[in-house]
Structure formats: structure tokens, C-alpha cells
Amino acid sequence: MEQSVTQKNFMQKQTTILADLNPMQKPLLIIGIIVSIILFSAIVITADWIQGVLFILGLALGATLLYARFGFTSAFRRLASVGNVQGIQAHLLMFVVSTTLFAIILSNGFSFTGVEPQGYVSPVGISVLVGAFLFGIGMQLGNGCASGTLYNLGGGGSSMIFTLFAFIIGSTLGAYHLPFWTETPSLPPISLAESTGLGFFGGWVVQLLLFGLIYWITLIVAKRKNPPAMKPLAKGSGWKLVFRGAWPLIIAGVILAALNALVLLVRGTPWGITSAFALWGGKTLQAVGVDVSSWGYFSGDAANALSQSVLMDSTSVMNFGIILGAFIAVTAQGNFKPRKIKPGVAGAAIVGGLLMGYGARLAFGCNIGAYFGGISSFSLHGWVWAIMALLGTGVALFLRPLFGMMNPNKNDQFC
Numbered sequence: 001m002e003q004s005v006t007q008k009n010f011m012q013k014q015t016t017i018l019a020d021l022n023p024m025q026k027p028l029l030i031i032g033i034i035v036s037i038i039l040f041s042a043i044v045i046t047a048d049w050i051q052g053v054l055f056i057l058g059l060a061l062g063a064t065l066l067y068a069r070f071g072f073t074s075a076f077r078r079l080a081s082v083g084n085v086q087g088i089q090a091h092l093l094m095f096v097v098s099t100t101l102f103a104i105i106l107s108n109g110f111s112f113t114g115v116e117p118q119g120y121v122s123p124v125g126i127s128v129l130v131g132a133f134l135f136g137i138g139m140q141l142g143n144g145c146a147s148g149t150l151y152n153l154g155g156g157g158s159s160m161i162f163t164l165f166a167f168i169i170g171s172t173l174g175a176y177h178l179p180f181w182t183e184t185p186s187l188p189p190i191s192l193a194e195s196t197g198l199g200f201f202g203g204w205v206v207q208l209l210l211f212g213l214i215y216w217i218t219l220i221v222a223k224r225k226n227p228p229a230m231k232p233l234a235k236g237s238g239w240k241l242v243f244r245g246a247w248p249l250i251i252a253g254v255i256l257a258a259l260n261a262l263v264l265l266v267r268g269t270p271w272g273i274t275s276a277f278a279l280w281g282g283k284t285l286q287a288v289g290v291d292v293s294s295w296g297y298f299s300g301d302a303a304n305a306l307s308q309s310v311l312m313d314s315t316s317v318m319n320f321g322i323i324l325g326a327f328i329a330v331t332a333q334g335n336f337k338p339r340k341i342k343p344g345v346a347g348a349a350i351v352g353g354l355l356m357g358y359g360a361r362l363a364f365g366c367n368i369g370a371y372f373g374g375i376s377s378f379s380l381h382g383w384v385w386a387i388m389a390l391l392g393t394g395v396a397l398f399l400r401p402l403f404g405m406m407n408p409n410k411n412d413q414f415c
Contacts, residue, residue, distance in 0.1 A: 058321020069246070093250050097253070131359040134356075147367065149163050158338045166352070271372065274356075279310070282306055
């Protein structure tokens, strides 16, 4: 009989299990590989090898997310609904690795391309509080965060088409309204390393202590709630474990941290997703005659991106890679099976996408740029984002049933 949470640490519970795998979907897999090669060539020809490397990193990020079904949305939902802490504990391990790597990179000012690396450190004010709260609601209704939308779309999640479309609209609207929100009360950007005088080593120590405190809290929550565990995924054996089966959640967390550090080393800033959505929306409006260049958001580098090929935008290139990386991974597993979309789920996807897109612009990022990249960069706004998104998740648990969506239940065997 499986040990209860009170008897066994959640981090030790398996998120993968040896089981038979579906046959590989070779025709689809080959198509994914060919499209990736063609797109890689187009990126290198249009831009340069740096963009090509970022596309490859996007492929790796998409595959990693898919192989482990690494969730930000699901981790928050499981915690808020039944007290399952497996996902959050995987996040903590990911942060320990990413914070360590970021501290080394940022303190030395080193990058592979000669660009001085800069972390994501943003102001903390009304816009972040409102934006992250809206994002927390949106990701639960949309059934996926920014990264989840992309990798689930590549993995065959049909409803993610609606989520992504609405995400782009919401992000574009948020870009239009951003000048108003930036005028609301706010603290300046605060780095736990540079703004406090602690330095990166001192900031690293502080963050490790915070991660340790949160980990201790997760143990208490798991002991009191005794929640159902996550349903383990089939992993296969031998070479199939790497290329076809599921990856353990904690292993994926370490890999994601390393990949984010590589992104920082290559382009000089951490991994991000949603700025590309605002760009795509801006380009679409520009194509139909709307003067988006007059918006305050589209100034500086954002203004240059409007006049260039989308393949010149590093975030867009990585987003394409995430979708294709997930598609290649899921077809290797033999699990690409798009399903019919229920009207309620489609409606929730649209509402969720709009809230996430708008919220991400207000909060200076999403679960990747603000949460993952912000905390890894020692930014106070990353921690504030996490708290407000978790509060938004709590509200969304009451809204999901209105759209016919189920929440984890404490009586479930798995969640």
C-alpha cells in the first residue's frame, strides 16, 4: 500500500512509473523535425546564428516541459485546492539551481555573446498586484500559463488554440493600456542582491533561506492535508526513458533552470514569453492600418521589432521552438491526440487567455518572465507576483465549475 503523505516526503514520491508506451507516431515526428530544420535555416539566414541557438534552446524547453508535463498552473491549482505540494517542491528545486547559476552569471557579467547579462528586475506597485492577480485567475481558466499554453498547443491541446488567440489579444490590449498603469503608485525596481547592499552572494543566501522556509511550509501543508498524489506518467526503460517516456518532475526542474541560465548567457536576458504576444498583436494591427507605433509600449527596442521580421525577435523565435519541441516530444511518445473542445472549455480558454495576456503586461511578465525569471534574478517583484497569482488561483477555483471544469478533490486517488 502506498505510504501516506504523513509518512513520506512528497519530493520522494514518483512522478513517473515504468509502463508500456504508445507506438511512436513516426510520420508526425518526421514532419516536426523537418519543419524545425526549415525554420532553423530561415532564422539563421534572416537573423544570425545567435537566433538559431535560441530557437534550439526553445526546442529543448518545449521538449522538457512536455516530457515532464511540468506545470506552473497545475502546481498552483493542486496546492490551492487540496494541498498537493509536489509541483511547488519541484519549483523550489528549480529555483535553487537557477538562482545559483544566475548569481554566478550576473555577478561576473559574463555572456557567450559579449552582451552584458541583465536579470528581470521590475518595479513593484499597483500594476504588478493587479496584473499577477488577473494572471492567476486566467491561467486556471485557460488551463495553462504562458509556457503551458505553448507546450500544450504543441502537444495537441486543442483548447490552447483559443487560449493563445485570446492571450495575444489580451497582451496587445495590455500594451495599449500600459502607460496608464505605469503611472499608478509603485516602488522602484528592487533587487535582493543589488538594492540591498548584500551583493549576489548575500542575495543568494537570502533566497536559499526563503526556499528552505517555503519547503518546510510545504511539508506542514502536506502533513495536514494528506492530499492525493499526482498521477505518475509512463516512462519506459533504457533509451526510451530519455527520448520517449516521461521525465521525473524534479529532473525537469533542474533542466529548465539550466536552460534558462543558457538563455541568459546567449542573449543577455532570461527566458521570456509574453512580450512576443504583444508584438504579434501589434504587427497584426499595424498590417490593417492601426498606428501602434504611437503607443508608449512600442518604443525603443519594441519599436524596432515592429519594423523587422518576427524571426529577428528572440522571444518569438523561442516560442516557435517551444511549440515544435513539444510536438516532436509528444509524437515520439505517441500521445498526439487532439480532442474535441467543449463549449464551456472554449469559453474559459478565451476568458483565461484575455486575463493572462492583459495581466502579463501589467505585471511585467508571466509565470516565466516575472515568476521564474524574476525570482531567479533576485527581483522582489517576482516574489510579489507569486503571492498574487496564488491568490488569483484561489478565486479561480470558484469560477472553474461555472465553465464545466473540475478541480482536484481531496478524495481523489490522484490529482
